[in-house]
Amino acid sequence: MSSEILIKAEGLTKKFDDFLAVDKIDFQVFKGECFGFLGPNGAGKTTTMRMVQCVLPLSDGNLWVSEMDVSREGREIKKMIGVAPQEDNLDPDFTVLHNLVVYARYFDIPKKEATRRGEELLRFVQLDEKKEVIIDELSSGMKRRLILARALINEPRILILDEPTTGLDPQARHLIWDKIRNLKKEGVTIVLTTHYMEEAAQLCDRTVIMDLGKIIEEGKPLELIKQHVGEEVLEVAYDEEVLKFLQGTFPDARLEVSGDRIQVFTNQTRGVFSQILNKYSFKSAMIRDTNLEDVFLKLTGRRLKE
Amino acid sequence: MKADASTSLLSVPQISYRAWKVWRRDLEVFMKTYKVNFFPPLVEPIFYLVGLGFGLGGFVQPQEGLRYVAFIAPALVAISMMFSSFFECTYASFVRMYYQKTFGAIIATPISLEEVIAGELLWGATKSLINSTIVLGVVFAFGLVSSPLFLLIPPLAFLVGLLFSAMAMCFTAITPNIDSFNYPSFLFITPMFILSGTFFSSHNLPGTVQTISKIFLPLYHAVQLTRGLAIGRLSPSLLFNLAWILVATPFFLVLSINLMKRRLIR
Numbered sequence: 001m002s003s004e005i006l007i008k009a010e011g012l013t014k015k016f017d018d019f020l021a022v023d024k025i026d027f028q029v030f031k032g033e034c035f036g037f038l039g040p041n042g043a044g045k046t047t048t049m050r051m052v053q054c055v056l057p058l059s060d061g062n063l064w065v066s067e068m069d070v071s072r073e074g075r076e077i078k079k080m081i082g083v084a085p086q087e088d089n090l091d092p093d094f095t096v097l098h099n100l101v102v103y104a105r106y107f108d109i110p111k112k113e114a115t116r117r118g119e120e121l122l123r124f125v126q127l128d129e130k131k132e133v134i135i136d137e138l139s140s141g142m143k144r145r146l147i148l149a150r151a152l153i154n155e156p157r158i159l160i161l162d163e164p165t166t167g168l169d170p171q172a173r174h175l176i177w178d179k180i181r182n183l184k185k186e187g188v189t190i191v192l193t194t195h196y197m198e199e200a201a202q203l204c205d206r207t208v209i210m211d212l213g214k215i216i217e218e219g220k221p222l223e224l225i226k227q228h229v230g231e232e233v234l235e236v237a238y239d240e241e242v243l244k245f246l247q248g249t250f251p252d253a254r255l256e257v258s259g260d261r262i263q264v265f266t267n268q269t270r271g272v273f274s275q276i277l278n279k280y281s282f283k284s285a286m287i288r289d290t291n292l293e294d295v296f297l298k299l300t301g302r303r304l305k306e
Numbered sequence: 307m308k309a310d311a312s313t314s315l316l317s318v319p320q321i322s323y324r325a326w327k328v329w330r331r332d333l334e335v336f337m338k339t340y341k342v343n344f345f346p347p348l349v350e351p352i353f354y355l356v357g358l359g360f361g362l363g364g365f366v367q368p369q370e371g372l373r374y375v376a377f378i379a380p381a382l383v384a385i386s387m388m389f390s391s392f393f394e395c396t397y398a399s400f401v402r403m404y405y406q407k408t409f410g411a412i413i414a415t416p417i418s419l420e421e422v423i424a425g426e427l428l429w430g431a432t433k434s435l436i437n438s439t440i441v442l443g444v445v446f447a448f449g450l451v452s453s454p455l456f457l458l459i460p461p462l463a464f465l466v467g468l469l470f471s472a473m474a475m476c477f478t479a480i481t482p483n484i485d486s487f488n489y490p491s492f493l494f495i496t497p498m499f500i501l502s503g504t505f506f507s508s509h510n511l512p513g514t515v516q517t518i519s520k521i522f523l524p525l526y527h528a529v530q531l532t533r534g535l536a537i538g539r540l541s542p543s544l545l546f547n548l549a550w551i552l553v554a555t556p557f558f559l560v561l562s563i564n565l566m567k568r569r570l571i572r
Contacts, residue, residue: 016572055413057571076417083414089407093335102334105327111363154415 004031006050006158006189011147015048021047030146034180034190036204036221038197038292039298043194043210046086051161053083065158066155079107084147089136096146097122097131098277100153107154114153121149125179141172148179159183161192161283165199177202194248196293201225207292211300221292229294231270234264237283248274254298265294315564316557319420328412328425329432336433339466347390347440351382355448358505369507379450380533381504383441383459384466387532388525390437391467392495395430396487402426403478409570422564427471427559434467435460445536453538462535466528469551472558473524479565502526515538527551 007029050056054074125145207258253266334557358377502525
């Protein structure tokens, strides 16, 4: 990661009729980093991505990619970006390799070079054996990998991944994560959106959390966790007396009741909870490490977003 | 880009050579199943010529001085221009846009949405050229072409195909769903199919219907031109027919691209 800014947004705003999808956000992405947009469905992540990709005009504000204005130099910017969208928009009439060759043509890549790159990318995403297979016969995990390969056909400097592993099984997800890490090592700048907190914690150097079109928090995943929810959380079965006892024992802690569980978050160092558990026993008590999901739920609330 | 949302429906879009890459994609899909695709325009006109031309034609007096079968033969060529391009840029384009999300995939590359639509329109015109040329071949084989001017029909098919593609794309830009293509199909295409001097001379129609079809129905002009070229009967009125198409085509091309922009880029 360097200090060179590759993407810069100032007061970026997108309005659809009366609906404010993105509300005056500012952010910067540095060259070589993996930058994550977290947020519930409808937070404005994909809309923001589509403005960076130069396919959606801004309603207000400014957005530069590699010092080029997206409103004026969309074509030049699109040449250096690779996009893996959320939905499957592969060409169902073509085979796996032909999908890549046709896509390469849109970037003016000559056929011979397109075939060479296509075959190399299929090896990279472990689809080389499926080269001549028609798209319908691929599993959803294979389709995601092919979409990733397609996003790399123009050797992009910036890779945009919109929910790269949504709906995938753990094997497929870990394979995609490996590939993303490889690409980062090669110096590709990665911008991804996700609502899987583990994904952000695994891959991202920095993240922003979006809710209702606004950026509500920004930082490194581990720092965000430490700052908002401490290092550990104590969970016990709900009981009114236990709740009172815990409130008395941890006056500075944040206690959250959800369903039939009580969660206790504190800024104190590791170990305070195990001391308590050594002295008292609670029903189905457990101590676990906090994670980005706890931060996320704290900041965006537990209500359903849609 | 900020100004895009408010651009007028008649502002001239900027299109580069890249539109042909979209056209090429559609052509490659078409060629994957070429046997199925070449079949209908080869078989359908045979039934029309035998059934209507020779069968029904035995009861029908000559139309505009032509044997019935010779009268409808050029119309079949013109009708295939309309059907192939109109349905390509309604149902088929809608499937690519909405169900396959092909347009979305392409505009993430250096190709703009205007160029995607232009490529689709060029492909619709090409479908008109391919299909109507096959029909023309059948008509030729039946000995119903009597002038070397018939060689001008394929280029005309491209032009007419461009016009119907553009009109179709206007409907595609405003249709709420694929079923709603029933409206233009049955309120625009079917009446044209019947009333454009295709299966009987339009002189047989009441005066007002004649006037309406001459002013509003593009197929009428395509039929007049195709018939004139197929039998070598040139008259000054053909210049009016050609002028109508030459004026309407750029108008609908520009309108369709801007309407699609309005639909897809908000």
